[in-house]
Each structure stands twice: as structure tokens, then as C-alpha cells.
Amino acid sequence: MAATSARALELLSLLVARDGWTGSELARRLDVSVRTLRRDIETLRALGYPVAAMKGPEGGYRLAPGTKLPPLQFDDEQAIALAVALQTAPATVSGHTDAAARALTTVKQVMPAHLQAEVDALYLTAIRNYWAFGAPPVEPATLKAVGNAVRASHRLRFDYLTQTGHRPHPADRDFEPPLEVEPHHLVLWAGRWYLVAYQTRDAGWGIYRVDRIHPRSPTGAPFTRRELPAGNVADYVMSSHDRGDTLAPWPCLGTVLIDLPADIVARWAPSGAVVEYLTATSCRFTLGAWSWAGVAGLLATFDADFTILDPPELTHACQQLAIRYHAATGRGPRSEESTIPRR
Known part of the structure; x- marks a missing residue:
């Protein structure tokens, strides 16, 4: 009976997740025969859940619109994914740190012990970079x-x-x-x-x-x-430049020598850039963007002197940007104290 009830809950969660399944798909996901699936469908109907049959070559099932569902049920993978998402939420959604922490505590309280251990194992420090771009997935x-x-x-x-x-x-x-x-x-x-x-x-x-x-x-x-x-x-x-980062596959990549310490550049560099230590006050900086003007614009945000190493396209983009800025202000360039924090 316990196995049947658990299977019925799993069936209900599948029906909630998608607007329609074929009978063979559901039977395969539940690892049961089509005959057992039909019995489980009747169990849900007896509990008051309107599971509608769908017409078609294979037939299928779906929950009727407006179905009132029981308290949320999560399988192990869903529960772990939810807990990780709640831990990282403060790094991506401003102003929700306390709410995310309370939600994580609530979820963990109803988790089985073995899942709580896995969530604890994934306790992490989540920090944000405003230049964040796509990163390779982690298994x-x-x-x-x-x-x-x-x-x-x-x-x-x-x-x-x-x-x-x-x-x-x-x-x-x-x-x-x-x-x-x-x-x-x-x-x-x-x-x-x-x-x-x-x-x-x-x-x-x-x-x-x-x-x-x-x-x-x-x-x-x-x-x-x-x-x-x-x-x-x-x-x-x-602030560590040596953290194993690799270049993102941008269509435009440029390299400069910039007059800033490597730890400062690493802190503010776009994701997918590479920073190499040279001296206490300078580093080699390779970064990319969708256009050469984009690379030049990102370099300008560091408000520091730099020497272009390659390619010529970046040199041209910087020249064009300088002309555009000059035309916008109507005045020659002036030097001001850097806004990038130094140590």
C-alpha cells in the first residue's frame, strides 16, 4: 500500500509538470506496466483529481485545468535543486536574502536526513559580478x-x-x-x-x-x-587572478597591458576574461565582447592607462571611441584620478 501511495504521488507530480503524457511515457517513467498505470490513474480519480484521457494513436492523460493540488511534493533531485537555488538567490536577486534564508530553512526542516546532508554538503558562498556571462555547466x-x-x-x-x-x-x-x-x-x-x-x-x-x-x-x-x-x-x-579561468568564446578578443594590480582587475573583470600577473602594479588582461567597440568600452571602465598588444582591430576601435568621446564633449581629453579602488 505504501508503495502504491508513493507511486500515485509521483504520478501526480508528473501530470502537474507537463500538459499531457502518453500512457507509455508515464508507464516508463514509473517503471510499471500500462495495466498498473491505469489502476494508479483510477486511484487519483477516486481521490478527487480529474485526470482526463486524451485521444490519439497512443492515447494519454492530463490533469483538467483548475485542478486543486495537494501540498507541493518534490522528488530528491527537485529538492536538492530547490535548496541550491535558494542558497544562490541572494547573489542574483537583490533584497531577497532574508526571505531566501527563511525558505531554505523551511525546506530543510521537511527533508529526509540523507537529503539534508546533501544540502549541507553544497553550502556555498554566493557572490555576484555585474559582468557575469554564461558559464560552462557543472555535472x-x-x-x-x-x-x-x-x-x-x-x-x-x-x-x-x-x-x-x-x-x-x-x-x-x-x-x-x-x-x-x-x-x-x-x-x-x-x-x-x-x-x-x-x-x-x-x-x-x-x-x-x-x-x-x-x-x-x-x-x-x-x-x-x-x-x-x-x-x-x-x-x-x-581578487585572485589565478583561479583557472578560461577565455569565453567571444567573437572579438583583445589583449592589453594595463597599469593596475592583477587583484584589482580580477575583481572587476568580465566573466570569461583572463588576468595574468606581471608586476605589483600591472598585469596582462585579455577580454572579449560581441564587438571591438564593446572591448574598448569595457577597457574604459577601468579608468587606467593601458597598452594594446593585439589585435589591430582593437587599436582602431579605441581610436574611433576617442574621436566619438571628443566630439561628444567638444573638449580635449583630461586626466582625472582613477575611480577604480586600489590597495
Whole structure:
């Protein structure tokens, strides 16, 4: 009886999720025969849910419009997705931090213990970059493995994919063996997931793109948590130029030498840009946009001197932008103190 009731609830959630299913689709999703499906449909009808039959070659079922539903029911994957969304909501929707926190607490209170553990494993710091663009997706299994290691304070062993997404192989000329780290924090920054971890082999802290992590089997080896290299983990990720970022596939990409520290540029750079440390007061900066004028405009927001390395199209765009600005003001350019905060 318990299995039948659970299956009826799952059937109801499927009917709510889509405006019509064929009988064979529903039977396959529920892993039952078409005959058992018909019995479950009759169970819902007996409970007062108007499940209408649809005509067609295969036939099908749908809920009648205006159906009054029971309290929301979520399967395990939906519950985890909802909890992660609520954790990241403060980073994307202004003014909803408290409401999202209360909603997350409510959802967790009614979760089974094993799901609460998974949600706790995905506790993260969510921070926003106003230049955020699309980022590569992260496999749920990878996020779960990394989150579990962070929560349990267990060493994490993984292959770190190349910038092109290739998994290292011993036959590769530049083969790098799997990394083993002490995972401390998951951070969501500019639409990308990062792991802040201490690497014992190199005796130093590192930031790893989670979409480039390919976990090995869990080690189960505990570690003692260390003091972070910065007082605030979010600030540490935002101001680190060496966080494994790769260039986004923009149609226009330009590179400059800019007279700003790498940590300042990294904090304000668009997602998908790459910042390389050169000196304490300068860095190499590669960024992209849909047009060369867009690249030139983004560079202008840093309000700092820069030298264009390539390509010539960026030089031309900057020249055109300078002419346009000059015409708009009717005056020659003037130098003012930079508005970008320095350290």
C-alpha cells in the first residue's frame, strides 16, 4: 500500500509538470506496466483529481485545468535543486536574502536526513559580478562529490581537466597526475563554481574551477581545517587572478597591458576574461565582447592607462571611441584620478 501511495504521488507530480503524457511515457517513467498505470490513474480519480484521457494513436492523460493540488511534493533531485537555488538567490536577486534564508530553512526542516546532508554538503558562498556571462555547466555528480568532501572534511582526489576540457592521460606529453587537496569552501562567483582548497603536494592554497574537476573515488581521509589565506573567502576568490579561468568564446578578443594590480582587475573583470600577473602594479588582461567597440568600452571602465598588444582591430576601435568621446564633449581629453579602488 505504501508503495502504491508513493507511486500515485509521483504520478501526480508528473501530470502537474507537463500538459499531457502518453500512457507509455508515464508507464516508463514509473517503471510499471500500462495495466498498473491505469489502476494508479483510477486511484487519483477516486481521490478527487480529474485526470482526463486524451485521444490519439497512443492515447494519454492530463490533469483538467483548475485542478486543486495537494501540498507541493518534490522528488530528491527537485529538492536538492530547490535548496541550491535558494542558497544562490541572494547573489542574483537583490533584497531577497532574508526571505531566501527563511525558505531554505523551511525546506530543510521537511527533508529526509540523507537529503539534508546533501544540502549541507553544497553550502556555498554566493557572490555576484555585474559582468557575469554564461558559464560552462557543472555535472551534478561532480558538485555532489566536491560538496560531500567539503562537508566531511575529507581529502579530495581529482583530475583537473585542461582548458579545452581534456582529461589528463599518462600518454600526454604534459601529463599532470591527479591532484589531492584539502577542500575548504565552494564559492559561486560570476556564474561559475570554484573550490577553495589547500594542496599538500605544493604546500599552498589554490582555487579550482569545479567544471574542470573530474573526481576520483572518495578518499575517506580526514584533514584538519586550516586558517584561510584571507579573512573573507569571497574576497579571496574575487581578487585572485589565478583561479583557472578560461577565455569565453567571444567573437572579438583583445589583449592589453594595463597599469593596475592583477587583484584589482580580477575583481572587476568580465566573466570569461583572463588576468595574468606581471608586476605589483600591472598585469596582462585579455577580454572579449560581441564587438571591438564593446572591448574598448569595457577597457574604459577601468579608468587606467593601458597598452594594446593585439589585435589591430582593437587599436582602431579605441581610436574611433576617442574621436566619438571628443566630439561628444567638444573638449580635449583630461586626466582625472582613477575611480577604480586600489590597495
